[in-house]
Amino acid sequence: MLLVYSDLFRRKSLLVMFVAWPYLTTAFMLIFGYAVGSPRVFIERVGVDPIQFMIVGSYLLFSIMTVVDDIMWRPIYDEQLGTLPYIVSSPTKLVIHYLSMPIPRFIASVVLGATAVFPVMIIFRGLEGLLIGAIVVLLSLISAAVFTPLATAVGLSLYTFGGENWRAINVIRPLLLIIMGVYYPRWLMQWPLYIVSSLMPPAHCIEVIQRIIAGLAETYTVLISLVLAISLGVLYGSPMARSATAWERKKLEVGVKT
Amino acid sequence: MSEAIVARDLTKRFVTKKRVGLFRNYSEYVDAVRGVSLKVRYGEVVGLLGPNGAGKTTTIKILSTLLLPDSGSASVCGFDVVKEPQKVRRNIGIMLSVEKGFYGRLTGRENLLYFGALYGIGKNELEQRIKYLLDLVGLNELGGSDRLYEEFSLGMRARLALARALLKDPPVLLLDEPTLGLDPPSARKIRGLVRELATKEGKAILYTSHNMFEVELVCDKVILINKGVVVAEGTPEELKSRIPKVRTLELHLNSFPEDLLSEIRSYGLDVREPTQSSDGLYVLRILAKRPEEIVDDVLRLTASRGIDVVKLKIEEPTLEDVFVYFTTAEGVEKSGTQ
Ligand SMILES: Nc1ncnc2c1ncn2[C@@H]1O[C@H](COP(=O)(O)OP(=O)(O)O)[C@@H](O)[C@H]1O
Numbered sequence A: 001m002l003l004v005y006s007d008l009f010r011r012k013s014l015l016v017m018f019v020a021w022p023y024l025t026t027a028f029m030l031i032f033g034y035a036v037g038s039p040r041v042f043i044e045r046v047g048v049d050p051i052q053f054m055i056v057g058s059y060l061l062f063s064i065m066t067v068v069d070d071i072m073w074r075p076i077y078d079e080q081l082g083t084l085p086y087i088v089s090s091p092t093k094l095v096i097h098y099l100s101m102p103i104p105r106f107i108a109s110v111v112l113g114a115t116a117v118f119p120v121m122i123i124f125r126g127l128e129g130l131l132i133g134a135i136v137v138l139l140s141l142i143s144a145a146v147f148t149p150l151a152t153a154v155g156l157s158l159y160t161f162g163g164e165n166w167r168a169i170n171v172i173r174p175l176l177l178i179i180m181g182v183y184y185p186r187w188l189m190q191w192p193l194y195i196v197s198s199l200m201p202p203a204h205c206i207e208v209i210q211r212i213i214a215g216l217a218e219t220y221t222v223l224i225s226l227v228l229a230i231s232l233g234v235l236y237g238s239p240m241a242r243s244a245t246a247w248e249r250k251k252l253e254v255g256v257k258t
Numbered sequence B: 001m002s003e004a005i006v007a008r009d010l011t012k013r014f015v016t017k018k019r020v021g022l023f024r025n026y027s028e029y030v031d032a033v034r035g036v037s038l039k040v041r042y043g044e045v046v047g048l049l050g051p052n053g054a055g056k057t058t059t060i061k062i063l064s065t066l067l068l069p070d071s072g073s074a075s076v077c078g079f080d081v082v083k084e085p086q087k088v089r090r091n092i093g094i095m096l097s098v099e100k101g102f103y104g105r106l107t108g109r110e111n112l113l114y115f116g117a118l119y120g121i122g123k124n125e126l127e128q129r130i131k132y133l134l135d136l137v138g139l140n141e142l143g144g145s146d147r148l149y150e151e152f153s154l155g156m157r158a159r160l161a162l163a164r165a166l167l168k169d170p171p172v173l174l175l176d177e178p179t180l181g182l183d184p185p186s187a188r189k190i191r192g193l194v195r196e197l198a199t200k201e202g203k204a205i206l207y208t209s210h211n212m213f214e215v216e217l218v219c220d221k222v223i224l225i226n227k228g229v230v231v232a233e234g235t236p237e238e239l240k241s242r243i244p245k246v247r248t249l250e251l252h253l254n255s256f257p258e259d260l261l262s263e264i265r266s267y268g269l270d271v272r273e274p275t276q277s278s279d280g281l282y283v284l285r286i287l288a289k290r291p292e293e294i295v296d297d298v299l300r301l302t303a304s305r306g307i308d309v310v311k312l313k314i315e316e317p318t319l320e321d322v323f324v325y326f327t328t329a330e331g332v333e334k335s336g337t338q
């Protein structure tokens, strides 16, 4: 636990950004959103003002990205800092270490990001907004948790087998997030995209949130989505473990960079 | 079981893929280590000495379980580095770089807390240990415990790295060029500590360097490595006694006629090309077993040519001479037949 606290401490300069970021992206997405399509079209098709979608989308995107970023970048970061050999040669297991790294930052982003979600939801929904806000926060936790195995597996496999191409992570990362459909109602996606996005655990959480906001939530669809999300998350656990072993093995073969 | 580190015939070949054009690749091989064997006992500092690219870091990485050897075997504290890496890791402290390896936005103390936690040291014990270590390496007095690592000087970084290596109080230390590029006080501090840790606490220490002078200061035993091969080993004294022409007659001359060199050589003396000293004198070195016997002859020669001998001294061999000897063809042949 001490490890986690000291990590949070290192990032104290980033805390300011946590507070500002959701507001910034929301503002940006609003402007961007209005530019792309008229809000009236959106309302006609979905039945809800796009602002709600945007703010929740930004929030989800941000909290998931915090975790994914941390996990995907951390090994590279440690390699460049020269801290990797000391981490590899510690008794703590590598996967466990990298999975625990984003926790403090994630908590910070969830808490601080919520400051953007709650006011907006309360303005639009009144007291009900409070409940929706709480659900959104909860689901963002689940989203991040179930996305982690997949993100780790993809990231580490790329580092292991991609050679010099590991920088492709820059492309893959936003792609993963877009495919999940944070900004657009998932049930209105084209079917090929819908299937691909269904393979991503957090997509189902996102759908739940979107349905709740659009007032289309039914107990059984919500349950099915959640079960899907969690089982997919668990399913990706084994590729994650395998990619971590392969990555460590590769490092030992070419020598951990100092 | 007084041997803490044992390595037998370690080899490691690195393969680097070079890209030619868009699709064609070719592989380049570097044999970084070609059959290195070594032993380090508890209470002993062994210097692994060699020029850049000799394979020192590669050897250290293999011993610290950060690199798998292609062949050969090694054990640390009786545990095999390939088969029981976790047990080895629990028994070693490593220092792989003086300038990197910590988080820039944490202070010295926080960095140690972080790595201590990673090594699974309990909170109270860890805090005491850190306090002790920061004092030991002199970081407290330099204000390093509460300053951010990114503001550290190289000397402070090296001290912190040594402190980290000592966090677990391991019986074995693997230090890769721990004084490379340091300011003299920091380098001296680190050398002093290394010496002390071996002598007083009985730690086994493998210490790499390409600086002969410092290896002679701290090491009980020296292993010379060149191009991935051990070319000689022994105590500094043993090594020096193994080079045949061990001493040098050094003359500082005010002028140097071109044919002087060949004239001296015509007497059968082993003389090196002159170098120029900072005060504009020519420094001539003649290698001989007993230089005092040739001093008279040499002085007579220079007098007859009207050259002033400003300074004259007889130098004992340095480890550098040993090193040059063993890494040139002449030495390699002889060490091979022994
Ligand atoms: N990861 C690597 N990939 C390819 N070549 C390497 C790698 N690491 C070291 N080498 C090569 O192996 C040789 C020995 O390197 P090293 O052990 O670092 O030498 P030293 O530490 O004695 O300077 C060098 O020629 C170096 O270029």
Ligand SMILES: [Mg+2]
Residues within 6 Å of the ligand: B053, B056, B057, B058, B176, B177
């Ligand atoms: Mg080196």
